[in-house]
Amino acid sequence: MGTKEDLIQIVGSDNVVTDKCILETFRSDLSFHEGETPEYIVKPKSFDEVQRIVWLANEKGFPLVPCSSGGERFKGTTIPETKGAVVVDFSSMKKIVRVDRRNKVAMVEPGVTFAELQAAVEKEGLRLEMPLLPKPEKSVVASLLEREPTTCPKYNWDAIDPLCCLELVLGTGDKFVTGNAAGPGTLEQQWAAKQAQKVSMGPAQTDIGRIIQGSQGTLGLATWATIKLEVKPSIQKCYLVPANDLEDLIMFTYKMLWRKLPDHCLILNNINLSAITGVDHSGLPPWVLVYTISGLEYFPEDRISYMEEEIYEMASGFNVQPVQKLGGVSGDKLIGLLNKPGKAPYWKQSLKGGVKELFFLTTLDKSSEFVTIMHQKAVSHNFPKENTGIYIQPIRHGTGCHMSFNLMADFNNAEEKDKVKILYDDAGKAFLEMGGFFSRPHGTLVDAIYSKCPDTVLALKKVKNIFDPKGVMNPGKLCFGEEV
Amino acid sequence: MSNISALKKDMESCSRCSHCKWVPMAQIKSSRFAKICPSVDYYHFHAYSGGGKMIATNSILEGRSELTDNVAEIIYKCQLCGGCQVSCLAYRDDIDLADVLLESRSKCVDEAYVLPEHLDVIESMKREDNTLGMLKKDRGNWAEDLDVPNINTGKVDVLFHAGCRYSYDEDLHRVAVNWVNLFKNAGIDIGIAGKDEACCGGRAFEIGYQGEMKNFADDMIGRVKASGAKLIITPCSDCYYTFKYLYPKNGLDAGIEVLHATEYAALLMKEGKLKPRKNVDMKVTYHDPCHLGRRGEIYRSGWTGDDKLLRPVRFKQSGMLGIFDPPRDIINSIPGIDFVEMERIREYSWCCGAGGGVYEAYPEFASWTANERIEEAKKTGAEAIVTACPWCERIFNDEIEANAHDIKVYDVVDLLFMSF
Amino acid sequence: MKLLSKDMYKELEDAVGKEFVSQEPVVLDGYAWQPIFNLTNQKWTPRPAAVVLPETTEEVQKIVKICNKHKVKFKPHSTGWAAWGSPSEEGELQIDLRRMGKIIELDEKNKYAIVEPYVCCAQLMAEAMKKGLTCHVIGAGPNTSALASATSAWGYGGTGLSTGYSGRNLLGVEWVQPSGDILRLGSPGSDSSWFSGEGPGPGLRGLMRGFAGTQGSLGVFTKIGIKLFPYYGPKEPKVDGVLLDVQVDVPETEKMFFVVAPNFQKYADITYKVGDAEIANWFTRSTLAAGPELFMPRAAKKIYKSKPIRSLLQTFQHQGVILLSSVSKREVAYQEKVLRQIAKDTGCVVVDLSQTAGYGFWWWLMGVRSIPTALTFRAGGDFLTSYGSPVEYDNAIKQAEVATQYKQKYIDKGSFFDDTSDIGWGGIYEGTANWGHVEMAAMFVRSDGKASERMEYLEESAESTVKQTLGLGLSNLPPGSWKIYGPMLNNYHLWQARIKKALDPNRVGDEEWYVPPIDELEP
Structure with missing residues (x-):
């Protein structure tokens, strides 16, 4: 049986996309990156379906590229790097499984958007911690897994926040549930025992949730996540x-x-x-x-x-x-x-249509130095100051900050686009040298980012080998470019 | 003979929490001066800590390891400052850590694991009645110019016991002389034993020759009784500890009150008999001698049970009843003095390094310990360390000179004299 | 007694200097005495073959590489309290990290410090306080290593509401892996400062610890960035006394209250509301009934015999202590107003502790420095603890209910001292997060011949935590526990075993408190 038939058997024919035009859209996005067109897009509806897809990928040796959010994509994470890939589109997994007012936590599947969850939690008198005006179609789970900064540093204790627990299909096809959701007991039994899957640590002496976070789909797939909520202010x-x-x-x-x-x-x-x-x-x-x-x-x-x-x-x-x-x-x-997700058009695109976001972590006291260098670089590349949006977000109570430069340009204009490309690279490398910490590597800077930490790369490859020994999960991303 | 087996339960009670290495947690004021135990801080292996020495001794008692020269060295590399015990007893009621340290030394001596430097001390004590290798006939030299009664020729109300180091250390003669003059001028009927004064014997006990102390104690008690004195005053904190703790703990009772010179002076001040007058414009800090402070706490006698978990707290040798306030009261009463405290004070003070036979046997360790304290004193911005013990004064002076520290050392009585 | 080969010993001497290696039996026995969490009920643990005292990361790396070369297992420890700090079998090398005791940096603005293993929490706190900051201290007390709590152990601190949980306060980490490779997790791995522990990409902090650490089984952590938290009290308070005699003048903007609830449910209710209202600096269930055992153990024996006094103590069973703290009177006044209203709404009573003469003791020892836990040693020289998963607080309270019954059974048998079987302690952590713990401490004399009963209790408490609350008690991760809990929890042990295999190819990490490599579990 061919891969297509196998996939149809798992998710049904309506949920396997073979339309070339749609497949083609995954070959590139608003990042500067171009990859391969996937073979298929599959839309699983349950954990079981996801697990069977991963088993199949392991058996047949095709790559899986996860995708949860709708709308335009900016970071290239969902672009297949190798031929024959199958995009796992989670947009059909849209259940808000639970909103727990007392414990201030929600459980959602990866297809749930910020707009959807925000409406649900508000009804319970709760507030959703979000990144700054996320695009309305942005998947909550994708954002959590991407370790995107949220806007209230007071509620942000640890880098993993506000992500709590995850249900995962690891690259091997094994199920793994993280945090206190791992057990003992089923979710229903845990709820009856007044638990709410809010503690992210463990189980035991490992934090697999923390390892999965930031892995850009290279180690496993999440089928639900719990998210920490706050009281809605009166x-x-x-x-x-x-x-x-x-x-x-x-x-x-x-x-x-x-x-x-x-x-x-x-x-x-x-x-x-x-x-x-x-x-x-x-x-x-x-x-x-x-x-x-x-x-x-x-x-x-x-x-x-x-x-x-x-x-x-x-x-x-x-x-x-x-x-x-x-x-x-x-x-x-x-x-x-x-307090709400952004509206279309996405605010980062509102000025010029195109945007390239250069972001990293640093500390507030160093933020001015980065701004100065960006302005110098912009001048040297003849890039208008008025096209550079800057956002500084204190994280983890202010222990550090997320720093983001939105380089806005009309990407239909090749010259402008090139200018952004060059400036992005040049400034990005300068920031790396200055100690900017690119905790979420994307785009053309990935190699430069990983060249700064060869020991981390070595360890990451060991990790990849544990959780995805056959290399089926989003191959080619992060430092997993070569054979592991 | 060592009574170490009687303390086995104390040793077994160690939970290895390591509080014995630190200043009591409530009193840690900085990272730099957070430690209490010079021994483990210098030699590092856990066996050097108070708890570690208990574990080591227990290991030997249980036959897990043997007493060897190396082991004896671990036991002797300790000033017996008692800091570990204060930190331990803050939480525990059932561990007399310092007693274990004393008894383990006695065991070493019983089994002939002795240090040549300590043997010299013992020889000197036996032959010349002092710890310093000096001649007995010279013991009274410090008081040659003093016009005070000698108890061999008449009765006095108060006997001044100078101790070995004040008697023989020429640099420190002034301290003994000044104290006597001060008390005399305050109208006190005070006398000395001159060349007939002998060592209190405490140092012998500390370095493991427990039996030797008894001879000195008997001698001392006889002399005191003959003098008719009702009070012994000593400026030496080692002697003070011996009188207040070691004698009564070992059933040696002179039947007479003992005060440290600073205690007595503070008392006289309260009664208006001593009054500092002149301004002494100096910023000073005070170093609590271990044997006047926490180890100077009177022996809390009267409990005879076996199970220390049932021992009432009032019998716990917590160190907090040591002599801390009298020297401070005196310093603070001197006009013009700017008194500042170090971080580690009172019962959680850091040792000067000279005690427990370390000064004689391990001079480098002693020197390091003293320098740690000098650094702490310097951090206060004080111009001088004031203290009340000849051993502390000796080692501080030596180290300050050797290392060109910019700080002076005074005895409490020196400040008083400046003010009169 | 097993010794290292002469070659290996010589290599260690060359690595750190002769005076910092020892194989003297008595010195080694100093590392073979661990009564606490020694679940064999013994006090001696296997004697290491040698002990080594490194001073730098480079020395640690040399030592670990020597262990790999000679295939000798090692066990590192920092302040070294409890059985997991010592080797689990003879012939191993003990690495004592006490010469690595520097606070390398304290970043006031960004609220973190970089510390080495032997910095105890009290040291870090003392320095942090001078800059208006403080650190988390686990219940075991401020004598424990800040680094070890964060990297390698588990533990909950009373001030967790404002200072979090040690394992989640980690930032950058320097880690000599069992292979001898040095890995710097997060920002320091990319030549940046130590403010971040995750990335680039996956959060490798997840390899080194979960809710529990690996207790020194997976290499040596030589430096960490650790989060600090705002502290609003006096920077250098003048404290008199050493423990029970402590006196301190407390500013009026630091107020503590007893909160008394009529039952478990109401206690949980008020705790949730306090968290939601964002008013408190810490809020911890504390046990009045165990007070006599902690503060006057000899009198306690008589006190607990009195039925009227027992009844009095048990009336205050559902009791917590709350600290309101600010630099501003306005803020504390608001907090107090809210607290009183919450108490009214939940049917609880608040009593102002800060009006009493001895208040400084409570503020300083409990509210700031987290000291009194060690008092659990006073009554009998030993204690153990159980229940207390990190869970949603409703479940924590459920654990308290369950624990109270089980412990009473063993008090009746005489395995523990009578303390009315009140639940030990535990509170909510991380501000509004609603999770926390309530654990059950029990005091005893180790030499009383009741060891087997206590082992039975531990088993029963572990079982009842799982069965009745679906939690994992604090005592539930002893050696070999993965055999029971692994299958209940997604076979976590197999993933740990794969990590072990990948990071420790020569199997030199002492794995007693962790797992064996995967090829042993899945040959």
């Missing part, structure tokens, strides 16, 4: 703190994080703030710290008011001025934006 206020110089915001941000006062807390340059709000950038200050404070169940006004007083006092010590309106951007409007 009141929220958003403040903007303008500055001409990024440095002027840094110490104030550190202090606010130390006091654990803000929920959302992020820094945007005027280009990104404009892209998000639609307000023209020329009327905006070069830098804005955006933060929210909230009232919860008890005495919400009191909470807001003491926090306002505390922050105003702190702000005067740092010579900064939190305001609720700024150059046509209101805090109220921003609250609406921050």
